[in-house]
Amino acid sequence: MKRVCDSGGDRITDLPAHVIQCILVFLPIKDATKTSVLSRKWRHQWRSIPQLVFDDGFVEIREETESERSLMNKQALLNIYKSLLLRDGPMTKFVLSIPRLNPCHEIDLIVLYLSSKGVRHLTLVFSRNSDEYQMHSSLFSALHLKSLKLRSCEVTPPSWFVGFSKLTHLELNRVTLPCDFFKDFLPKCPLLESLSVVDCDGLEGNLDIVAPFLKSFTLVVDFFDICFSFKSTPLLSYVVLDWNDDCTDGGVPDMVSLFASLPALQQFHVNYEILNNFAGGGRNVPARLPTPLHFLEVFDMKHVIFDVSGMERVFVCLIMSSPNLCSLTVQVSTLHQHDQLAGNEVSSLWRLLEAEDCPGSSHCLQHLRECRIVDNCATQAELDLMRKAYWVAVGNNIPTRISYPLQRLGVLTITRLIFNISRMERVFVCLIMSSPNLHKLTIQVCCVFQLRLLFAGSIEVYKFANVARHWFLHKCSCSWIPAI
Incomplete structure (x- = not known):
């Protein structure tokens, strides 16, 4: 300790100004202001921080009455005003994300101030339980914006809006939009690379997405009153x-x-x-797409219902058209009103993926590295669907290994696996025996599996246990998770 004191001056005080700025950027705003007591050199450094973040850590979280909440709202806005008025440097990033903060007209002054300071990255998140905030028109004069995130507000671009020529990232969550928002807005953002629209109101009419630099597109809504299409998106690689x-x-x-x-x-x-829209009853589903998806590596399907006519054909068509697929996730659901299933309505996934039934399929999964199968089935009447979901053959022709090994499959995750389905054990053994480089296997089993093991009620379970035990001990790590 004596050596440190005798070696020179105060190390904190002697830090260069740009290093101090880098330190302050990573501190919450409340802590950054407190650094003014460290030394004279640090006293006003926080006032020139280029990034300001006001989140839940900025206000005290506690159970409040209506009057206390109103007081907290005013106090938080007052502190934000003070922080902005005391600033003396450029503003590159501003985040206001206090869900308990009720939006009010005082927010207009903040938006006006930010627009005049040339803010580049702006995030405004308002309370979902309060009156919807009408975004001030001054937002559309912030021509230096590169990233804009809005939540729980109403946005109406003014007639004089000329566009965000530098905007690359736009995220709208629970935002009320005019019906012609995208028709008028997207062409005025020529450099847009990422667009996310989640639970927004006002979407209707035709939405032709013309964005030559767009790389990521997310559309999540509870209703659908628009007809959309991708007109000019040559770089679009991520779609939800x-x-x-x-x-x-x-x-x-x-x-x-x-x-x-x-x-x-x-x-x-x-x-x-x-x-389901792609399926269309299965009548016009091609075996493969005319244009293969050579770059598709991740395919994630949610709430898939395989007993819908044509659904399996769509699934297989997309798999067959994706020669470089690396990750496949299938979350299976069912139609609960179906008590009986016609086994011959559509071919099973297993048979369609076999080379003898689908020419050329021996190469469709050669690059697969990760496979997740999630099943939400629960009723006895739906067990047959699980057979399809886990690629179980209709007949008894289940090989020990499939004709083409899954050389790159390293991670396999299966949830709610029930082994009391006919031939389920054979299929599972076939799958793991066809994956020579499998190194991680996660299985969530239902209680019926443990009962079957205890009573040795099935020779297939016994065979499965022996083969799997030998495979797991020598090839990969296995996690058994009991179903809740």
């Missing part, structure tokens, strides 16, 4: 399409047209409604 409303009336382009307009697609996340 998720909504709950039935879109079979033409809201989504047909499968061939959609993927033809996405030549650079790498990650595709989709839910049941979109796939």
Whole structure:
């Protein structure tokens, strides 16, 4: 300790100004202001921080009455005003994300101030339980914006809005928009690379996405009153399409047209409604897409219902058209009103993926590294669906290994696995025996599996236990998670 004191001056005081700024950027604003007591050199350094973040850590969180909440609201706004008025440097990033803060007209002054300071990255998150805040028009004069995130507010661009020529990232969550917002707004953001629209109101009409630099697109809504299409998106590589409303009336382009307009697609996340629109009863589903998805590496399907006519054909078509697929996730659901299933309605996934039934399929999963199968089935009447979900053959022709080994499959996750389904054990053994480089296996089993093991009620379970035990001990780590 004596050596440190005798070696020179105060190390904190002697830090260069740019190093002090780097330190202050990573501190909460309340802590950054307190550093003014460290030394004379640090006294006013916090006033020139280029990034200000006001989040839950900025206010005291406690159970409040209505009057206390109103007082907290005023005090928080007053402290924000003080922080802004005392600033003497440029503003590059501003975040206001206090969900308990009720929006009011005082926010207009903050937006006006930020617009005049040339802010580049702006995030405004308001309370969902309060009256919707009408965004001040001065926001659209912030022409230096590169990133804009808005939540729980109403946005109406003024007639004089000329566009955000530098905007690359736009995220709208629970925002009320005018019906022609995207028609008028997107062309005025020529450099847009990322667009996320989640639970927004006001979307209707035709939405033709023309964004030559767009790389990421997310659309999550509870209803669907628009017809959208990708007109000019040559760089779009990440797409999320998720909504709950039935879109079979033409809201989504047909499968061939959609993927033809996405030549650079790498990650595709989709839910049941979109796939159901693609299925269309299974009549017009091709065996493969005319244009293969050479760059598609991640395919994630949610709430898939395989007993819907044509759904399996859509699934297999997309798999067959993705020669470089690395990660596959299938979350299976069922139609609970179906008590009996016709086993011959559609071919099983297993048979369609076999080389003898689907020519050329021996190369479709050669690059697969990660596979997750999530099943939400629970009733006895739906057990047959699980057989399809886990690629179980209709007949007894289940090989010990599939004809083409999954050389790159390293991670396999299966949830709610029930081994009392006919031939389920054989399929599982076949899958792991066909994956020579599998190094991580996670299984969530239902209680019936433990009972079957205890009573040795099935020779297949016994075979499975022996094969799997030898495989796990020598090849990979295995996690057994009991179902709740």
